Amino acid sequence: MNFYLFFIFFLAGLNFIYASGIAFAQESVSPAASLDSKDPRVINQVQAAGTYEDPRGWADLTVPGAIHKGSTGFFESRFLGSALIGGKPFPPAGQDNDSWFWRGRHAGLYSDPKNWGDWSYPSAIHKGDNGYYESRFNGSAATSNLYFPPTGQNNDYWHWLGAHIGTFTDPKSWSEQTRPGAIHKGDSGFFESRFTGSAAAANKYFPPAGQDNNNWFWRGAHAGTFQDPKSWREFSYIGAIHGAGNSKRLESKFNGVAGPTDYYPTNNQDNAWWKVRAIDCPINALAAAPSHFxxxxxxxxxxxxxxxxxxxxxxxxxxxxxxxxxxxxxxxxxxxxxxxxxxxxxxxxxxxxxxxxxxxxxxxxxxxxxxxxxxxxxxxxxxxxxxxxxxxEKPHDYMEPDTVKPDTMDLNEQMITTENQDVDCNGTNIVDVMAGFSQAAVNQIGGWTSAVEFARLEIETANVGLRNSRVKNVRLRFVGIAIVPEDFPMNGETLSRLSTLFAPEAQAVGADMIAGFAREGRGGGIAYLDWRYSLQAIDSPTAYRHEVGHNAGGDHCNTGGTDDYKFGYNNGSSRTFLCGNSSPYYSTPRVSDSGGRPLGNARTADMARLWQERAIKMSSYQKAPSPISGVFP
Known part of the structure; x- marks a missing residue:
C-alpha cells in the first residue's frame, strides 16, 4: 500500500473513531458543533462531494481544490488530509491563508446566487438588481471593476440569464433566456423548458394547457406552493404542495400525475403518496377574525x-x-x-x-x-x-452576559432533520415552545390558569417582534406547560437541566424549545446560544423575547462593528430586543422607528435575517404529534 492510500485509510479510521466514539448524557444540551469548530464531531460519517452543490465541513477529509463551507462562506482547500490534524482554521472572510483560499459568501447556484463583488468562477450564478448573470472568469469583479452588462446583454465577463430563476416560486416569462428544466409561467399555467435560448428568437410558443410540444412540457395550472397549491390530479413534483379547494395542505411524494386511487389521506396521517403538512386551512381568503372573548x-x-x-x-x-x-x-x-x-x-x-x-x-x-x-x-x-x-417589570440590564455556548449534546439531538419541520397553512415555520415552571413560580403567578396565560403572553411577545420586523416565515406556538415541585433557581446549572426536568412532557407535545420560568433570579434570563433552551425569571416579562433571540443564534449589540449581522441594534433612540430590549423589534435595516431611523444595519445588525435563515432548523428539533391547524398571524 502506498503512503497516500495509507494516509487516507488512517484518516478515514480517525473519522470513524471521532464520529462514533462519543457518549452523550440526556441532560446535555449543546447543538451540533459549529461549521467553523475544531470539535471532532463535525467530521461527517458520510463524506460530502466537496463541491459548491455539496460542500464539506471544516474537519472533513479534503484534497486540494475541494470546497468546504464555514459560517462565513466557502473555502477551497490547499492541502491533503483533515483540518483537524494540525489545526488548520478557516481564515477570516475575504482572506486566504496557507491552508485555504477564500471563495465567497455564496455558492453561485440558482438556489444561492452570488452578488456582484463575491468571489466568482466560470459558470457561477450571480444576482444583480435586474436579474441573473453567469460568470465567465475567476476572481472578484470588484477587484477589476468587471461590471454587469445592461439588462438582456452579454459582455466578456458576464452572460445574461434572465430576470427570474426559473422555478415554480420564481418562474420565467415566455421570452426570457431559458435552459432545459427551467420553469416558465404563461396565462394558462406553468411550462418546463426543453431548450436553451430564448423562445422569442424562434417563436417557440407554449402549447395549449394540458399539452406538451417539442419545446415545452405542461406542468400544471398552479405553482405547488402554500400560496398557490395544486389540485389533486394536477401535474406534481416531489415537494409540491397540493390542496386547492381543500382544507388540508399536502406535500407530494411523487413526480407526475396522481393515479386514480392515489387519494389524499383522510385521517391526517401520511400515506404512500402524500405527506400531511397542515389542516383546517381556509378554503377561501377570509377577513381577519375579530375577538370573540x-x-x-x-x-x-x-x-x-x-x-x-x-x-x-x-x-x-x-x-x-x-x-x-x-x-x-x-x-x-x-x-x-x-x-x-x-x-x-x-x-x-x-x-x-x-x-x-x-x-x-x-x-x-x-x-x-x-x-x-x-x-x-x-x-x-x-x-x-x-x-x-x-x-x-423588575429593572434588569439586558446587556449583561446571559448566554451559554453548549459543548456536548445527546447524539440523537444532533440529527436535526427537516422531516420534523412543522408549518401552518401558509407554509410559515412553526416553532413549538413548551413552558416549564417551578411550582413556586406558578404559585407566585396565581395558579395554573394564570401560568398558562402568562406563558402564552411570553410567546406572543417574541411573535410581536417577528411581525414588527417583517419576518414572515416563522412564528412561535405555545404547546403546553409542565410544572415540577423543585423551586429551581435561575442560573446556568438549572439551564443545563431543563432537558431532563421536563423531558417527558416536552417529548409528548413535540416541543422544539423549552422555556423555563423560575420564581426569581439575578438578571432577566439566561439562554443557550443557537440551541433549544432558555430560562427566565417571572418578574422579567420581557426577558423571553430577548433570550429566544439568543436561541436563534443572536448576540447583544455589535459594538465593535464586526462584519456579522447576528446582533441587536441601538440607533440612539430605539433599542431592539437583543441590544437593550426597550423597543418591540428584532434588529432590521428594513424598518425604521418613528423618527425615521433604521432599526438595524444589513452588515452588522439584522436579526430579522437571522430568524428567517434559522426558521427551518428551529422548527425541526421535534415533530409535532399532529399537523399544524390553521394560520398563525
Missing part, C-alpha cells in the same frame, strides 16, 4: 384597562393606564382552545409609536397583558371578576 371581560371601577373597549372599539378613553395614547389596530386574533392572542402598537399625540400592548384573553373572562408605554412597563392581570393586578 373581549366582550366577556368585566370592567369595574378602578380598573386600569377597559379591555372590552380597547379590543372592540380601539378606544383607550376608559383605560387610565393608557391615557394620552392611541391604539394602532390589533394584529389578527389567533384562537387556540380557550384563548385568544393579539398585539398592538401604542402611539402618542404626535403619532409616534412609543410602545406596545400584548394580550391573552381567556374564554372565561380573565386576561393577561404586557404593557410597554412611556409611563409603565410590566404586566396587568385581570381575573374573571374584573379585579386587576399591575406588576411592574
Amino acid at each position: 373581549a366582550e366577556k371581560q368585566k370592567h369595574i371601577p378602578g380598573a386600569q384597562i377597559d379591555m372590552t373597549a380597547l379590543v372592540t372599539e380601539s378606544s383607550t378613553r376608559t383605560s387610565p393606564l393608557l391615557q394620552g395614547l392611541t391604539l394602532v389596530n390589533f394584529s389578527p386574533w389567533h384562537r387556540e382552545e380557550n384563548y385568544e392572542v393579539a398585539s398592538a402598537m401604542l402611539m402618542n399625540e404626535r403619532r409616534d409609536k412609543v410602545g406596545s400592548i400584548s394580550v391573552v384573553l381567556n374564554k372565561e373572562g380573565s386576561f393577561y397583558a404586557l404593557v410597554e408605554s412611556p409611563t409603565f412597563r410590566g404586566t396587568i392581570h385581570s381575573n374573571i371578576k374584573g379585579e386587576q393586578t399591575l406588576t411592574p
